[in-house]
Amino acid sequence: MRTCRGLVLAFFQRREFFDTEAHRYAELVRGGYTVVVAPAGDATGTPEEVDVVRLAPDDPRADRDGAAAARGVGDVPVRR
Numbered sequence: 001m002r003t004c005r006g007l008v009l010a011f012f013q014r015r016e017f018f019d020t021e022a023h024r025y026a027e028l029v030r031g032g033y034t035v036v037v038a039p040a041g042d043a044t045g046t047p048e049e050v051d052v053v054r055l056a057p058d059d060p061r062a063d064r065d066g067a068a069a070a071r072g073v074g075d076v077p078v079r080r
Contacts, residue, residue, distance in 0.1 A: 004032065004033065004034045005031065005032035005033050006032075006033045006034070007033065007034050007035075007036070008025070008028055008033055008034070008035045008036070009036050009037075009038075010025065010035070010036070010037045010038065011037075011038045011055070011061060011062065012037065012038065012039040012040060012062075013040055013062055013063070014039070014040060014041065015039045015040070015041050015042050015043070017039075018037055018039040018046070022046065022047055022050075023047075025037060025047070025049075025050050026047040026049045026050060029047075029049035029050055030049065034051070035049070035050045035051065036050070036051045036052075036053060037050050037051070037052055037053070038052070038053040038054070038055050038061065038062075039052070039054070039055065040055045040056070040057045040059065040062030041054075041055075041056075041057050042054075
């Protein structure tokens, strides 16, 4: 178990949109945040630091790009 400074959720319409920002999400993980990304389509080769939820290209949640972050709630225990 580890503690988490905050949570970041990010959805991507296409994998290449995530690829251009992947290094930023990996930096957030190294900074103590839990990061979950959901690219539509292929999710192989994503940085191992981030947690991945693969969305099918026709999944309604893959309809738009977006990100949300929650922080400032104190350390949250996270189990991997």
